[in-house]
Amino acid sequence: MIDQKHYNFAFLDENSKREIRRSLLxxxxxPGYQVPFGSRELPIGRGWGTGGIQITLSVIxxxxxxxxxxxxxxxxxxxxxxxxxxxxxxxxxxxxxxxAASIIQTxxxxxxxxxxxxxxxxxxxPTPEPLRIVEPREAVTKKMHAEGEYSPMWLTLYEDLLxxxxxxxxxxxxxxxxxxxxxxxSPIPRYDTPKLNDxxxxxxxxxxxxxxIYAIPPHTRVMPLEFDDIPFETENFTGKRCHLCGAExxxxxxxxxxxxxxxxxxxxxTGYCAKRREQGxxx
Amino acid sequence: MQTVKNNKKEKxxxxxxxxxxxxxxxxxxxxxxxxxxxxxxxxxxxxWACNDVNLELYxxxxxGVVGESGSGKSTMMxxxxxxxxxxxxxxxxxxxxxxxxxxxxATAQQKKYIRNHMMGMVYQNPVLGLRMDYSAxxxxxxxxxxxxxxxxxxxxxxxxxxxxxxxxxxxxxxEPPKNFSGGMQQRVQISKALANNPQxxxxxxxxxxxxxxxxxxxxxxxxxxxxxxxxxxxxxSHDLAVIRMLADRTVVMLExxxxxxxxxxxxxxxxxxxxxxxxxxxxL
Amino acid sequence: xAYVAVKGGEAAIEQSLKLLDExxxxxxxxxxxxxxxxxxxxxxxxxxxxxxxxxxxxxLALKQSKGSxxxxxxLLRAYRSTLKRDYYSLPADCKDMRIMRRISAAxxxxxGEQILGASFDYAHRLLDFSLSEEKGKQxxxxxxxxxxxxxxxxxxxxxxxxxGILKQPEKDDTQPYDITTHVLTFPAPRSxxxxxxxxxxxxxxxxxxYSAMRGYGxxxxxxxxxxxxxxxxxxxxxxxxxxxxxxxxxNVTEVEALWPVxxxxxxxxxxxxxxGGYGCVIGNNETKAIAMSIADASxxxxxxTPSQDEEFVLTHGDCLEMQGFISHLKLxxxxxxxxxxxRVRE
Numbered sequence: 001m002i003d004q005k006h007y008n009f010a011f012l013d014e015n016s017k018r019e020i021r022r023s024l025l026x027x028x029x030x031p032g033y034q035v036p037f038g039s040r041e042l043p044i045g046r047g048w049g050t051g052g053i054q055i056t057l058s059v060i061x062x063x064x065x066x067x068x069x070x071x072x073x074x075x076x077x078x079x080x081x082x083x084x085x086x087x088x089x090x091x092x093x094x095x096x097x098x099x100a101a102s103i104i105q106t107x108x109x110x111x112x113x114x115x116x117x118x119x120x121x122x123x124x125x126p127t128p129e130p131l132r133i134v135e136p137r138e139a140v141t142k143k144m145h146a147e148g149e150y151s152p153m154w155l156t157l158y159e160d161l162l163x164x165x166x167x168x169x170x171x172x173x174x175x176x177x178x179x180x181x182x183x184x185x186s187p188i189p190r191y192d193t194p195k196l197n198d199x200x201x202x203x204x205x206x207x208x209x210x211x212x213i214y215a216i217p218p219h220t221r222v223m224p225l226e227f228d229d230i231p232f233e234t235e236n237f238t239g240k241r242c243h244l245c246g247a248e249x250x251x252x253x254x255x256x257x258x259x260x261x262x263x264x265x266x267x268x269x270t271g272y273c274a275k276r277r278e279q280g281x282x283x
Numbered sequence: 284m285q286t287v288k289n290n291k292k293e294k295x296x297x298x299x300x301x302x303x304x305x306x307x308x309x310x311x312x313x314x315x316x317x318x319x320x321x322x323x324x325x326x327x328x329x330x331w332a333c334n335d336v337n338l339e340l341y342x343x344x345x346x347g348v349v350g351e352s353g354s355g356k357s358t359m360m361x362x363x364x365x366x367x368x369x370x371x372x373x374x375x376x377x378x379x380x381x382x383x384x385x386x387x388x389a390t391a392q393q394k395k396y397i398r399n400h401m402m403g404m405v406y407q408n409p410v411l412g413l414r415m416d417y418s419a420x421x422x423x424x425x426x427x428x429x430x431x432x433x434x435x436x437x438x439x440x441x442x443x444x445x446x447x448x449x450x451x452x453x454x455x456x457x458e459p460p461k462n463f464s465g466g467m468q469q470r471v472q473i474s475k476a477l478a479n480n481p482q483x484x485x486x487x488x489x490x491x492x493x494x495x496x497x498x499x500x501x502x503x504x505x506x507x508x509x510x511x512x513x514x515x516x517x518x519x520s521h522d523l524a525v526i527r528m529l530a531d532r533t534v535v536m537l538e539x540x541x542x543x544x545x546x547x548x549x550x551x552x553x554x555x556x557x558x559x560x561x562x563x564x565x566x567l
Numbered sequence: 568x569a570y571v572a573v574k575g576g577e578a579a580i581e582q583s584l585k586l587l588d589e590x591x592x593x594x595x596x597x598x599x600x601x602x603x604x605x606x607x608x609x610x611x612x613x614x615x616x617x618x619x620x621x622x623x624x625x626x627l628a629l630k631q632s633k634g635s636x637x638x639x640x641x642l643l644r645a646y647r648s649t650l651k652r653d654y655y656s657l658p659a660d661c662k663d664m665r666i667m668r669r670i671s672a673a674x675x676x677x678x679g680e681q682i683l684g685a686s687f688d689y690a691h692r693l694l695d696f697s698l699s700e701e702k703g704k705q706x707x708x709x710x711x712x713x714x715x716x717x718x719x720x721x722x723x724x725x726x727x728x729x730x731g732i733l734k735q736p737e738k739d740d741t742q743p744y745d746i747t748t749h750v751l752t753f754p755a756p757r758s759x760x761x762x763x764x765x766x767x768x769x770x771x772x773x774x775x776x777y778s779a780m781r782g783y784g785x786x787x788x789x790x791x792x793x794x795x796x797x798x799x800x801x802x803x804x805x806x807x808x809x810x811x812x813x814x815x816x817x818n819v820t821e822v823e824a825l826w827p828v829x830x831x832x833x834x835x836x837x838x839x840x841x842x843g844g845y846g847c848v849i850g851n852n853e854t855k856a857i858a859m860s861i862a863d864a865s866x867x868x869x870x871x872t873p874s875q876d877e878e879f880v881l882t883h884g885d886c887l888e889m890q891g892f893i894s895h896l897k898l899x900x901x902x903x904x905x906x907x908x909x910r911v912r913e
Contacts, residue, residue, distance in 0.1 A: 006649075013651050019748075036750035041644035046891030048898065071902040073576075078898050080576040108902045126895070137878055139753040147391060151429040155414075158428065159421045161435055163457055170910045171903035189906040209888045211750040227435040235909040254905055268902055 020058040027215035032177025039211040051206025052124035067101035072109035072268035115201035125207040130184035245276035246283035295339035302372035334539035347530025355539040403476025407488035409468035420456040426478035445474040466497035602626035611850025617643035618766035679720025723792040767884035776858035779874035788824035795820040822846040824860035
């Protein structure tokens with residue numbers, strides 16, 4: 001624990017946390033809308049998940065159980081680092097079991113096991129503005145959102161299809177929320193994008209450096225941008241399975257055997273993989 | 284000889300009333316209609332780029348707007364296309380509110396709808412009208428998308444059909460306009476403007492700066508397009524030859540005002556206003 | 568499997584932190600007080616970019632960060648987030664500065680005199696090898712602050728204001744925008760613009776200003792006045808309305824730069840007047856302060872260069888934000904990279 005003499009519970013002072021919670025409420029009330037907030041500096045680098053951490057710090061209570069993942073992994077250095085920090089300034093229980101956690105902070109993945117209605121998934125966002133790829137100026141993108149002027153975004157998708165025969169956006173695929181706001185789902189793979197739609201849990205997105213918060217409340221309609229005649233495609237792992245637990249149809253990390261040079265795969269969601277192995281699943 | 288579509292019984296497809304574009308606050312002097320120095324107020328320096336412009340565009344006709352540079356003709360046209368805000372005045376499109384609602388008073392959303400569905404604009408400078416780095420087909424798709432198009436295949440088919448109508452081969456539809464010649468760029472602009480079958484096509488000095496042979500091709504195309512697409516065209520040009528070749532009727536602008544109007548032949552062969560006389564004679 | 572070795576993350580971090588102390592071993596002799604007295608310009612830079620005036624903490628941060636300025640700025644900023652905001656100070660007028668240095672490039676002689684003060688400006692930059700022999704000595708009793716004679720004088724631009732050739736900014740008594748609790752919106756209020764630049768990373772701001780002077784912009788100003796010294800900070804006295812109490816003094820550098828602008832007035836269509844660019848930063852950071860005044864001036868002109876683009880200048884100069892975002896590329900990105908591979912391989 002960080003000494004309580006110099007630091008408040010959950011690091012930030014109570015007023016700052018309250019201010020962030022107010023922004024969160026607004027974000028929940030207007031799904032997909034980016035709410036500006038007075039992002040505070042944290043002992044962790046801007047661009048390293050400070051938006052997500054501020055949300056976690058603002059909503060966390062002593063009874064919460066926290067899971068932190070990066071790239072799906074509980075043991076990634078970044079995940080460990082964030083976990084250590086939140087735990088040091090709150091003392092809450094930490095878990096790797098996504099079903100046992102009340103708050104899951106994540107970077108770049110949504111867990112494999114569908115989340116339940118009491119759970120909050122906090123996503124770290126590097127570039128909250130989905131329109132940034134077509135327009136660098138904030139003053140302009142704000143207006144585009146206000147007017148629902150999304151043609152330039154659709155046009156880049158159209159150009160990709162016309163010139164390359166497919167849409168080039170890999171992860172961080174833009175979605176349309178409740179038919180109103182185009183939103184950046186954070187750099188999750190396309191495989192995770194459909195999990196945002198009509199989910200039971202609450203998704204909170206925080207961008208610390210860019211000072212924006214947004215949310216997807218439970219059971220919100222969230223659709224990837226797609227043309228009527230060209231269906232949205234997720235990453236393809238057909239014929240591949242985890243070499244540890246044998247899972248198929250999940251998001252896999254690609255690894256290379258140092259000796260043979262052969263490719264093999266394992267679950268990106270380490271908590272899920274461990275659970276399966278506990279249950280006796282083998283390749 | 285052009286057929287004259289100035290049948291008074293017919294309702295105009297576009298009607299502009301008292302269009303005024305002012306840069307500056309105005310003062311007691313100029314706001315009360317006192318004589319200006321050229322188009323600016325000698326007292327407060329307010330520029331009256333367009334000053335009480337009235338005109339009607341009838342179905343299927345080409346209306347020429349002629350005048351020297353700085354006479355306010357481009358400003359007038361761009362304000363009709365909502366590129367510039369107007370200071371005063373109203374405009375009525377038959378397609379919008381049955382010709383009874385002032386489109387200048389429309390909301391931003393409605394204006395966007397009018398721009399995308401009811402009007403098409405071709406700028407003198409293609410950089411204003413085209414995304415030079417996007418494909419030719421993408422440029423047309425932009426308009427279709429703005430009008431709600433979400434079907435990749437049908438939009439691409441439409442783009443190909445429109446490009447063919449302006450004689451650009453389907454094989455070049457993936458190329459960006461920056462690779463095209465000036466004449467081709469104008470043709471892409473025209474096809475883009477036509478994408479959503481607008482009632483009104485606004486053409487701003489579309490042939491200025493093109494070679495004479497290329498000019499002739501574009502002018503031919505405009506005539507053909509009027510027939511094929513049944514659009515009404517407002518044609519701004521400083522070039523009397525272009526006006527003579529295309530326009531059914533013509534208005535003459537000077538210092539922000541319309542000073543003469545009538546059938547094109549009548550204006551060019553028997554000008555009444557001293558300025559028009561000077562303009563016509565300097566050409567001959 | 569370098570840094571996400573299964574179950575290895577936590578241990579790796581611990582070892583890495585341990586290594587930090589071993590690789591950058593300290594001989595234990597550098598005291599915070601020594602940094603304060605011997606490296607005042609360094610602590611000034613840290614405070615300026617952190618936007619927090621706390622010399623001792625800045626020195627402590629430098630010691631902890633092993634001399635990395637960006638890490639020190641980081642430490643101060645993070646610490647500041649934990650502090651409650653008790654009050655906003657009253658506006659401080661740099662006219663009331665206790666001056667330690669004050670120069671004007673615009674006039675040979677100025678009322679109140681030019682005061683060269685302590686400066687490297689006219690030093691020959693020769694490595695002084697005798698310093699490597701220097702043994703520890705008793706710190707001079709006279710800390711910089713104490714050597715300052717109490718000099719106060721009016722601003723140079725007052726001379727020009729009297730002539731009526733100086734374009735005055737419009738009086739603005741609205742509450743200043745607080746960039747530490749609010750998100751910048753564009754166009755930004757002037758108070759937000761100045762605050763943002765005041766804590767901008769010095770190198771960034773200097774690059775912006777340099778580009779504006781070299782031709783990517785339209786400003787090559789004259790420094791009307793550069794002054795540095797101490798300004799008293801007053802807060803409203805909580806127990807009695809209208810009263811204020813002094814809570815201490817901060818060391819700041821203030822610059823006013825002038826350049827001619829064309830403008831339209833009631834009398835004349837195109838009149839040339841002098842306009843100002845303003846810079847004011849914590850500590851002795853003269854180049855940064857001048858750069859800020861140039862950037863301020865440049866943002867008041869219109870054009871297409873970076874130095875004239877408000878959003879560009881104000882969103883890319885924060886030390887923490889740039890350091891954070893650039894260094895986050897060191898984080899694992901293999902899930903998104905897998906997704907990219909999927910698109911490329913198809």
